[in-house]
Amino acid sequence: MLSIRNLRVSINGKEILKGIDLEVKAGEVHAIMGPNGTGKSTLAYVIAGREGYDITEGEIIFKGRNIMDLSAEERACEGLFLGFQYPVEIPGVSITNFLRTAINEQRKYRGLDPVPATEFLARMEEKKKLLELQEKLASRSVNEGFSGGEKKKNEIFQMAMLEPSLAILDETDSGLDIDALRIVATGVNKLRRPDNATVVITHYQRLLEYIVPDVVHVLFDGRIVKSGGKELALQLEEKGYEWIRNES
Amino acid sequence: MDSGIVQTIYDLKEYLKGVFADNQPEITRNDTSFVAQKRAKAFELFIKTGFPHAALERWRGTDLSRALNHEYHSLTEPPSADLDIDKIFKCDVPHFETQLVTQLNGWYADRNNLVQVFPNGLVICSLATAFTKYPQLIEAHYGKYADDNAEGLTALNTAMSQDGIFIYVPDNVTVEQNIQMVNITDFKQNLFLNTRNLVILGENSHLRLVQCDDSINHDVTFINTVTEVKIGRNSTLDHYKLQNKDDHTTLINSMFFHQDEGSSLSTNAISLNGGLIRNLSHVTMSGSHSSSEIYGLYLMDRYQHVDNQVYINHAAPECESRELFKGVLDDHASGVFNGHIKVHRDAQKTNAFQTNRNILLSDKASIDTKPFLEIYADDVKCSHGATIGQLDAEALFYIRSRGISQSNAKILLMYAFAAEVINKISIPELRQRMDDMVKKRLRGELSQCEQCVLNCSTHEHQKAEFKIDLSKI
Numbered sequence: 079m080l081s082i083r084n085l086r087v088s089i090n091g092k093e094i095l096k097g098i099d100l101e102v103k104a105g106e107v108h109a110i111m112g113p114n115g116t117g118k119s120t121l122a123y124v125i126a127g128r129e130g131y132d133i134t135e136g137e138i139i140f141k142g143r144n145i146m147d148l149s150a151e152e153r154a155c156e157g158l159f160l161g162f163q164y165p166v167e168i169p170g171v172s173i174t175n176f177l178r179t180a181i182n183e184q185r186k187y188r189g190l191d192p193v194p195a196t197e198f199l200a201r202m203e204e205k206k207k208l209l210e211l212q213e214k215l216a217s218r219s220v221n222e223g224f225s226g227g228e229k230k231k232n233e234i235f236q237m238a239m240l241e242p243s244l245a246i247l248d249e250t251d252s253g254l255d256i257d258a259l260r261i262v263a264t265g266v267n268k269l270r271r272p273d274n275a276t277v278v279i280t281h282y283q284r285l286l287e288y289i290v291p292d293v294v295h296v297l298f299d300g301r302i303v304k305s306g307g308k309e310l311a312l313q314l315e316e317k318g319y320e321w322i323r324n325e326s
Numbered sequence: 327m328d329s330g331i332v333q334t335i336y337d338l339k340e341y342l343k344g345v346f347a348d349n350q351p352e353i354t355r356n357d358t359s360f361v362a363q364k365r366a367k368a369f370e371l372f373i374k375t376g377f378p379h380a381a382l383e384r385w386r387g388t389d390l391s392r393a394l395n396h397e398y399h400s401l402t403e404p405p406s407a408d409l410d411i412d413k414i415f416k417c418d419v420p421h422f423e424t425q426l427v428t429q430l431n432g433w434y435a436d437r438n439n440l441v442q443v444f445p446n447g448l449v450i451c452s453l454a455t456a457f458t459k460y461p462q463l464i465e466a467h468y469g470k471y472a473d474d475n476a477e478g479l480t481a482l483n484t485a486m487s488q489d490g491i492f493i494y495v496p497d498n499v500t501v502e503q504n505i506q507m508v509n510i511t512d513f514k515q516n517l518f519l520n521t522r523n524l525v526i527l528g529e530n531s532h533l534r535l536v537q538c539d540d541s542i543n544h545d546v547t548f549i550n551t552v553t554e555v556k557i558g559r560n561s562t563l564d565h566y567k568l569q570n571k572d573d574h575t576t577l578i579n580s581m582f583f584h585q586d587e588g589s590s591l592s593t594n595a596i597s598l599n600g601g602l603i604r605n606l607s608h609v610t611m612s613g614s615h616s617s618s619e620i621y622g623l624y625l626m627d628r629y630q631h632v633d634n635q636v637y638i639n640h641a642a643p644e645c646e647s648r649e650l651f652k653g654v655l656d657d658h659a660s661g662v663f664n665g666h667i668k669v670h671r672d673a674q675k676t677n678a679f680q681t682n683r684n685i686l687l688s689d690k691a692s693i694d695t696k697p698f699l700e701i702y703a704d705d706v707k708c709s710h711g712a713t714i715g716q717l718d719a720e721a722l723f724y725i726r727s728r729g730i731s732q733s734n735a736k737i738l739l740m741y742a743f744a745a746e747v748i749n750k751i752s753i754p755e756l757r758q759r760m761d762d763m764v765k766k767r768l769r770g771e772l773s774q775c776e777q778c779v780l781n782c783s784t785h786e787h788q789k790a791e792f793k794i795d796l797s798k799i
Contacts, residue, residue: 128723154729166724170745171738179738180728187729219742236728 079104079244079275080125085136087117087124094120096300098136102244105272109286109311110279112297113319118279119163121297122248126160127153141243154180155187157243161233161250168220173232174202176220177239184240205238209265227258234265241269246277251285263288283315298322338394338518339376345400346486352402353488356454360465368474368484375478387662387694388633393576393602396546398518402488405430407437422755424506424536425450431513432521432549433489447496450505453522456492463494467526471554471582471610479578483552487522490551493535497528497558504753506536509551511575516546523553527561529586534564534753539571539579548576555581557589559613564752565593568760571600573628580606587613587642594621594750596760597632598767604633611638611645611673622651623747625767626659633662636680640673643703649680652747654740654768655691663695665710671702680710685717685743737768744768 080102087095094117102108112118124131125138127150138145145153168176182192193201202216211231221229230250237245247266251259266276266289278289286294286308294310295302303322304310314321346353346369354362377394378385427450428435434452441451441459449460457464474481491507511517527533539549557563563583571577577600583591595605609618624632638647647667655661663682684693697710717739725735744764751757 126727128727130719149732150723150726151729151731151735154727160727162724162727164720166718166721168721168725168738168742170742170749176725176728176738179734180730183731183734184729240728 079106079141080277081139082125083137083139085121085124085138086134087120088132088134089120089130093134094300095124098297098300098302100295100302102275102277104243104275105270106292107266107270107276107278107289109289109291109294110277110297110302111281111283111294111311111314112322114281116297117300118297119248122160122246122277122279125153125246126150126158151183152187154240154242155184159237159240159242159245161230161237161245161247163249163252165221165224165229165233167222167224169222171220173216173218173220173235177202177236180236180240201239205235208268209235209238210261211235226253227255230254230262231258231265234262238265238269242274244275244277246279248279249281250278251280251282259285260288283311286311296322336395336397338396338398339373341398342400342482342486342518343373345402349402353486356457356488358457358461358464360461361457361468364469364474365485368469368481369486371474371481372478372485375481377478377482384635384664387660387664388602388604388631390576390602393548396516396548398516398546398548399513400486400518400520401431401433401513404433404437404489405435422504422506422753422759424504425501426506426508427491427493429489429491429507429509429521431511431517432487432509432519434491435510446499446501448499448501449492449494451492453490453492453524454488456494456524460492460494463526464524467554467556468524469554471556471584471608472552472580473582477580479550480552480580483520483522483550483580485520487520487552490522490524490553492523493525493533495527495531495533495561498530499528500532501534504534504536504756506538508538509549511547511549513545513547516548518548519550521549521551523551525553525555525563527555527557527563527589529559529561531558531561533562536566536568536753536756538568539577546574547571548578550578552580553582555583557583557585557591557616559586560588561586562590563592565591566751566753566756567593567595567605569595569597569600569603570763571603573599573601573630575600576602578604578606581608583607583609583618585609585611585613585616585618587615589613589616591617592619592621592750592752594623594747595634596622596747597624597626598763600626600630600632602631602633604635606635606637608637609639609647610641611647612641614642614644616642617646618648619750620647620649620651621747621750622653623744623764624651624653624655624661625744625764626653626661627656628659629657630659631661632659633664635662635664635666637666638668638678640667640669640676640678640703642670643673644675645673646677647679649682650747650750651682652684652743653693654685654687654743655693656687658688658690660691661693661695663693663712664698665696666698667700667708667710669699669701669703669706669708674703674705676703676706676708678706678708682712683743684712684714685740686714687716737765740768741765 082100085098296304440455597603622634626632665680667678669676682695695712
């Protein structure tokens with residue numbers, strides 16, 4: 079699904095990612111953990127195609143294709159999704175219209191006709207139920223006046239509607255109370271399929287009580303310094319990031 | 327002009343002086359002595375003050391010299407009575423129920439029916455007719471709110487305007503229908519127009535007024551409109567100004583609102599196209615507990631210029647004013663926002679809020695924004711804020727990360743930016759149409775319409791598929 083090889087990224091001459099290797103297979107859930115400021119969000123942004131980074135070395139292969147030269151929208155159309163740590167407010171544009179536009183642009187990219195309105199509405203209903211979302215959410219403007227929890231739920235809702243092959247969730251658990259966390263995690267679990275994959279970026283082990291990862295990576299100072307099974311997350315929780323710092 | 331070559335400067339002032347002197351019988355034909363006196367005095371003032379120029383502080387950002395340097399024609403005779411206005415103009419906004427009142431080249435267009443009096447007492451008529459038919463109302467209000475001393479163009483208007491629209495809403499009347507004033511220019515030569523309107527609301531009255539500015543011809547036109555509005559005690563006016571003129575038009579639109587105690591004003595100027603547009607909203611709150619909302623949206627590109635001047639005169643205590651102006655400027659377009667709030671010494675407990683936000687899409691586009699608070703009372707809440715920026719990079723990336731193309735993401739963000747002003751429109755059909763027009767304007771599909779600012783003539787023909795389909799499903 080996703081292969082990252084020796085990815086080196088700088089911003090304004092400062093190297094943030096210092097040679098990342100990552101291999102995510104279809105059907106897997108990966109967790110990337112690490113303290114603040116170690117490059118977790120940069121990694122997510124670079125995979126999603128945000129501009130403004132100097133990629134000095136390495137490559138990102140997604141579904142067998144090098145996506146380094148693709149724009150953010152092309153990557154999305156190829157099946158990549160980024161759940162934002164800080165979702166942006168778009169006043170005046172309802173979630174319904176935003177999603178219909180996004181879905182239709184993605185369909186156009188794939189050579190498909192726009193989604194019929196009835197089918198689209200049925201999908202909305204289905205996903206809203208799946209995520210236990212309030213009825214009125216979809217008619218509100220994208221993220222406008224949303225609480226932190228609502229914004230994150232809305233990210234998962236967008237993910238559910240867009241049905242990506244690979245979803246990267248950047249600190250989706252931050253700022254969530256237990257109920258919201260449970261809903262977000264349930265959503266991710268329910269949307270899990272043999273042909274898709276999820277990368278969860280998180281600071282805390284807490285989310286991983288709800289989303290059980292196949293592989294846990296520890297990102298530290300721009301490098302993945304440790305990878306292992308879900309027990310690695312527990313070890314981290316127990317020993318803290320100091321443990322990694324001392325080992326690396 | 328920038329090359330240093332000396333151009334022949336056409337002397338418009340001399341021409342207008344000639345028109346005024348040579349056509350006295352025509353110009354003063356409908357004047358009462360009250361109006362004639364005002365006219366003569368205003369003419370003297372204009373001769374003294376002349377046209378505005380860049381050395382004046384409030385004209386610093388708007389250069390009229392190019393617009394004034396044309397040979398214009400001034401019409402002193404009304405159009406023919408055989409004129410069939412329906413052939414020239416038809417408003418096609420679906421379900422938009424309006425009482426339509428049309429001006430053609432500054433004249434009240436329905437020459438066979440110069441006065442309409444409705445069963446509830448509402449009067450809509452030609453201003454020239456009102457001079458003699460409603461002398462008491464004219465003497466109480468005409469020329470009382472527009473200040474000829476303050477502005478040469480206002481003085482010129484008082485001196486040379488011969489007609490316009492007069493609307494009178496008596497006490498305790500709620501006008502159910504929207505009144506739509508349409509100002510059409512259609513002439514084979516360059517036109518210089520001075521049109522004058524007077525709107526009077528008595529006490530406890532309510533009116534919704536939509537003013538549309540349209541041009542049919544594509545010749546150079548200079549329109550100098552002055553509208554005086556009196557809003558009586560506990561009355562409300564919901565006012566819209568829709569501007570979609572061609573690039574050859576200069577539109578000077580001066581609105582003077584005078585509010586009595588407990589009255590409410592909401593006015594919204596939406597400028598979609600126009601060579602040079604200057605909107606003045608001069609609001610005087612003379613009675614306590616009144617409120618005013620002054621909104622504006624401008625979407626300008628090419629070499630277009632838009633200037634919004636807002637002057638709010640808080641002359642009485644416990645009043646509230648809210649200003650929100652937003653604009654998107656592309657290419658070489660330029661804009662000015664000048665927001666002056668004056669709070670008088672005894673206007674205690676005033677709330678006055680002002681916001682001006684701008685997005686510049688090119689490095690050649692410019693905006694000159696200037697908030698100005700003049701406060702003499704000590705118990706007031708006032709705020710102002712002006713921003714100039716580009717589209718938010720984080721927001722663009724967010725939208726693109728969902729698969730939406732960069733160009734559509736930009737349009738979506740601009741639309742989202744504009745929506746805040748559009749959403750202030752309280753007439754649903756009008757809001758829907760303006761919403762459509764803003765989208766088309768942002769997509770570059772809105773041509774300057776053949777007829778009405780609301781008549782989106784490309785709508786039927788192109789069936790323009792709005793790729794970012796923001797319509798309700």
